[in-house]
Amino acid sequence: MPYQLSEINDKIRRDPAAFLAECDAHYQQRITTAVDRILERMKESPIVLLSGPSGSGKTTTAMKLEQELERRGVNSHTISMDNYFKTLNRKTAPRTPEGDIDYESPSLLDMDLLDDTFSRLSQGEWVIVPHFEFARQMRNDSRGTPLKLEKNEIAIFEGIHALNDDIAGRHPEATGLYISARSDILDGERLCFKGTWMRISRRAVRDYNFRGTDLLETLLMWYNVRRGEKRYISPFKGRAHVVIDSSLRYEVPVFANYADALRAAVDQVPPENPRCREFHDLVDAFAQFEPVDPALVAPDSLIREFIGGGSYHY
Template identity: 35%
Template structure:
């Protein structure tokens, strides 16, 4: 477990450009190390099962990994587990909420992975979250030498992973670094993920700040029940925390017009987020021109070169 204190972050902000670039270089090295491990695994392990909790940055990590491998001349097929959700009217009784792995059409997902690895064309569904149905299909061409990256919150769950275990490398992506406050309190990774989602969901999904906070409690329960128990299936662990990110989160949270009205001290204390807000309010804001377009942070604050 890594811990960074606020004093270190504030001192590093004396040179914002250097601070950002140093953090991004650290993350680039993590992606390149993961790519090397995948290639070293050889032809028998051409599936990458990449997972992490909501707000972990797993989607950007998967895209960065694909980009890195493609630059080495590797054919990569990237799949999102979210597109393989069962239509609402086809879900079994076990699928009690959106966090349940029983929401996933496992046979369809595994079947598509198999066809792509065999060099065949596969019909890849896309899920319409507004209607709760499969919205249609897109063609994807496989290759007998390709690597298939499948990302989603349940990719390491035995319901899925046991069907591909012999041919897969598991990757677990999540912020793991703790932030030590001036009062010697610790801001945990799940609190940081709430801050990421507050900005993203407000700007792109029309959610109020309080909706996101309250939704996060259900998401965190799903993580404890369905994701954390299977971290052991990952041979690669990537800490997606960027030391500078609380400074850019401070800027974007501060720009939300009703931030202080919605997230009052009493409300944040009730939801155990007081330490997070104190950190956000005690660091200098960082401006986005310093942040690369392919950064994980862009997944949450906007301006990414990737389509989500």
């Protein structure tokens, strides 16, 4: 459901702290609804598959699901599916049409190991959750973590490909969740900020703050990221038992504080880049919003995953 620009700006002018608290409460209600469904289906499977495109806030959402499950007396374990990447073989790795390694492809994951892991956990058996070392682009099984699910315990597997045919398709009994920033912002009937722009803003700021990635590099990668989403992620969202909208009405006003840094990067994007015009439109769109001081953002807000300073450890 889209948000309205006038409502956002009006509430920020009147009482920004109250507005942020209201938005966070709405997101918590989405978490509560998702946990209701997880518990309803717990008798079917102790496995939860949390999927969504880049910048959706999967990691924070998984932590919030854990907290709500624990509040209801259910222990849970969140496992990043990044650890199930296979050691990269550049000779056989999938490629984009441009000839680069397609890091968005699900074929980089060890589907057979995931299949075996889900089966064993569902049967109450021990598994070793592997550890992937991104610096060396290889899996280090010696650093794996033992895991066994007891009664009344759940494993949340979080990753962009969690609902893929080769994962969820082999285990339809698992509870599927799909998360993305799904709400556009309108000025009347005019589209003034896309939900996908929220995600590129989140990813750019996060990569710049915490991953040592230049903003320009993030923007240049976005075309392939979006292409991968349309090919590998979105087609499987119909498998989800619950769809979570991770957008927050106050996040664009918060990210408006980073508009100057984003503009400097956008000005360096080559004109032939397929998304060059869109990047300029995105940066220009920030001027429509009343900015919000990031210091007002709650420590447990989903947005803290991208701007830092939060109470969760990533």
